[in-house]
Amino acid sequence: MTEHEHAHDHAHAVGVKGLLHGLFVPHTHDASDSIDDALEASSAGIRALKISLVILLATTAAQAFVVAFSGSVALLADTVHNFSDALTAIPLWVAFVLGRRAATRRYTYGFGRAEDLAGLFIVFVVLLSAVVAAWQSIDRIVHPRPLENVGWVIVAGVIGFVGNEAVAIYRIRIGRRIGSAALVADGVHARTDGFTSLAVVVGGIGVLAGFPLADPIVGLIISAAIFVLLIGTIRSIGRRLMDGVEPELVDRVEHALLHVSGVDRIERVRLRWVGHRLEGDAVLVLDSVATASVSADAVRSVREHVRNVDDFVVTTCGRPPATVELSEEPR
DSSP states (O other): OOHHHTTOOOOOHHHHHHHHHHSSSSSSSOOOOOOHHHHHHHHHHHHHHHEEEEEHHHHHHHHHHHHHHHHHHHHHHHHHHHHHHHHHHHHHHHHHOOOOSSSOOTTTTSTTHHHHHHHHHHHHHHHHHHHHHHHHHHHHHHHOOOOOOOOHHOOOOOOOHHHHHHHHHHHHHHHHHTTOOHHHHHHHHHHHHHHHHHHHHHHHHHHHHTTTTTHHHHHHHHHHHHHHHHHHHHHHHHHHHHOOOOOHHHHHHHHHHHTTTTTEEEEEEEEEEEETTEEEEEEEEOTTOOOHHHHHHHHHHHHHHHHTTEEEEEESSSSSOOEEEEOHHHH
């Protein structure tokens, strides 16, 4: 980590609050080993989706087998949700592939926004799974049926937790490396699902303790947890579609620009996410000793501090105007 990067370390919560923040709100922009090549980043994202898709499908199949002979609606709710999570990898996969395409005369900014649109589809699928899980749980409360093979239900819940946590760790790690908020969010989603699988275990233990309604009640709790999760997901996707970025990224760009020789002050900095890549521009006011290379130096400094920037345009004033544009090869 460079001296500049140290200057932008910011405080994080500690204790239990810090632990929960780290588990469910991981950063997407501060990994020191981030990938700065667009094609390599997209390939890494696709590979992560393929591997996690296989893991989630295997987990879902194991849980569905137990549901077939146990009758647990809590486990059914968890299984349905895990299956929907596996399917959400497909539109995100398609979005990563589309993001590689070069810009056209109609889509002059390229196709990176497909990643954010895939997020809207993910929200719909997750919402549908929550409704199905809640309906099944309410039906079981109104028409109770005995739960069989409780031990296997508990085992299946543990399998769901292990599978989802493995996917969460992998997706979050790769998402942070490539700067994909969608992939990180999918990883956080998987982590939350892992804890709902543990709730299935709690429901099974409740049945063994002589409280048969524990199973459908836990099913309702899982549904409620999914709805709560959706609030954060919708907020995150909405922010991206409105060109919102993390303020820390703006701070990092400003820091990079102010350390360029010849820059007197920053008139404006703009950034936005296009999928898992960044683009933006800045207007700089130069001092009296600025050289002709200040714009190129500024662009280079931004790339060193924020490595997943694709396009960044620097315009200077205070001396004869000059504009330098940083642009990757077409993806």
